Amino acid sequence: MMSAELKGSLNALIAPIGAIVLTMLLGFILVAAISDEPVLAYRELMFANFDSLSNFAMFLNRATPLVLISVGITFAFRAGVFNVGGEGQLFAGAITTTVVGIAFATLPAMILFPFAVISGIAAGAAVGWVPGILKVKLGVDEVVVTLMLNTIVLLFTSYLVNQVIRDTTAYGAVSWELPEHIWLPSIPGIPDATSGFMIAVVLSLASWVVLFRTQWGAEVRSSGTNLRYAEAVGIAAGKRVITAMLIAGGFAGFAGSLYVLGIGHRFEQNFSPEYGLIALTCALLARVNPIASLFTALYYALMLNGAAYMQISTEVPRSLVILLTGLLVLLMTARLARKDTNTQTFDAF
């Protein structure tokens, strides 16, 4: 027998897939209007990612941080915290792992690797902790705090990478390379695809279990849906909210950590195409379900990379993807609103 939550996960999947299909159809009309080769453009957009093993590897690399951050954001949202700080938490994790990796380069991998990863996670969690504790203790709006922290963290990493750990032999704001013995290995059989992707998949499944199959998960969701109820049934609601933010930050920090260890092998100030914000959209489109987040993140990765191939092969600009993703968000929210009206009618009766 299939449990209701699992059905819920499947339903949560059906919704975005329907919207995605519709988006792609509408997008095709657009492309047909501006391009002589709409079919080629669309083929590039959707399937060029699978043309070669190296394209596929880049696709997985693109998806990895998105999956991790959006799964982390799921914890925050379920706890009722609108965490817009994925970007800052990601950068905190990436820069910390880089600094630790470079500073202690002589340590053996057995020690340095876990040290670098854990400090990256801790840095992300710390950046997530600030809005959490401010919200719980002082009622400060988390959206403002997380947005501000994004700027603070990004400017700080910019300082570090330009003034302290800049690779003076390279062009641009990039750090020295990390010692090779702590690089994350590739997925067996797919050269250059970070094995961090497999970690992300496992974590997204595990997160579902934690959120929907443990008392702790139920307590987090209770705190997120009705804080005053959670208090009344004896849940340490404030603690749950803060822990959820630590996890959200930790996931984003981990994403940054895995990025520098497995993909970039150094910190680049411009490594992120706003992963934090895209992951937020992924989590929302997945209706705050960690397993569905995995798929929405894959879709976004597909679009981001596919757009580049499309621009190379045809004259369709890659910014089309921004339009498509905007259309997708519109369709998803429209669908949700319609559903809400139905429920209301039913309740009224």
Add this chain to the structure above:
Amino acid sequence: MDHDNILVLDSIGKKFGDIVALENVDLSIRRGEVHVVCGENGAGKSTLMNILVGIHSADGGKIFFNGKETKIRDPLAAGAMGIGMVHQHFTLVPSMSVAENLFLGHHLLRFGIFSDHRTMVERADILIDTYSFALDPEAIVSSLSVGQRQRVEILKALVFDAELLILDEPTAVLTPPEVEELLKVITNLRDRGRTVLFITHKLREVKAVSDRVTILRRGKNISTHITKTVTENDIARDMVGRDVFLTGRQGQDHGMRTFGESVLQLENVSITNSSGRLLLDNIDLDVRAGEVLGVAGVDGNGQTELAEAIAGLIPIQAGAIRLDGTDITHVSVAGRQEVGLGFVPEDRLDRGLSSNMSVAENMAATNYLREGILRRGFVDKDQLTEFTQKGIEQFDIRGAKPDLAVASLSGGNMQKVVLAREFAREPKALLVSQPTRGLDIGASEFVYSEILSAADKGNGILLISSELSEIFALADRIAVIYSGCIMQVLTREDADEETIGILMNGGKEHAA
């Protein structure tokens, strides 16, 4: 057709899918009367009214208005005919003034373009005076109390001269004094020649205000009476379909009941808020095993603080709370539950439930460990379902399935979910706050019997209620709270409604 009738419904039927909401309902409303339609939740009252104002259309039957057969297509058509409705949930724009709300969508214009603000205010003022509503036409709606907003809603219907005014459960959102005011308003409307159709399930209001009463049950018109000729019990019987016992312990021989040791004690409990005002002043209470101690009082005299202090949700500044001999003054909410406290909060949607979560998760919230729902740290779905199913059956929670969101249940069934959760722990002391607020008669009766049987099993129960009839039905002793003080504690034999009523208004100094 009797021309004296303003509205006649002839065998109206309505189905939603397979569900029959209304079946052959006949109803005639006489010009100038106050006619109450009552019935339990889900009896079809709201559906019937929605048909009258054109929100739903009937599947069968005829509607005669002023003697002519009519079809009511939409709310605008209903308004044009002279049927105005005041919905339970307000449809006002909070940021606009009273006058602007009254003329919303029909703004009076100057030169055909500009809003004629002055005339609208004048017209609103005349209207307010006519019905002596005591409103400022230029006041912003968001600054008004709930009772005042409701009057604006009523005016909104009257401004376009509604002959027939439909009020859909208007008292559900009001405090008792506001209810009194509203009942006066309704009588006043009738005296000025309006016809009022009033929907409620509160018997006291039926008796207080109506000329005739029609009772719906499961979509059928069960009976129509002249209100003076029937008793509250007659109406209740028609509504529920059997004899109803809301009398509780009244009429029972009190001498037969014996009480055990004290299970919940409050000693000199005081609470001050951040600005230094005393919210609870030296409260002493003592609930014994097997006893229901009722706390009567007008809302807002410290009841909320009292309940939250006992539950452990707000700290107390002085005094001590003991549960079953253990000092729980500084124990956490969860710790108090562990010692044996059950808590039914006054507002089920606020503190009682998380309405977007499932029935199962709401019911299990405090019971995971105790009921063996966890296996090796993970939720055992089968156990959870079994536990919930047991609760659903035991408490007769209609329409509930373990995986269904609580929000889809009716108020009475939501309250039963709270009871099922709190009773599952078999708490030694049970703190019950406003347990039947918003519930219909059938559900209230069920809640009463559960509370009394818990007392019979030897639990000590502290019942906080602003409904005096509820206090008299359930309590063995009655404590009256006024302005944060316990005025006096009386046994039920010594108490009568008048004495309690005087105490509730602070009419007496601290008793010796």
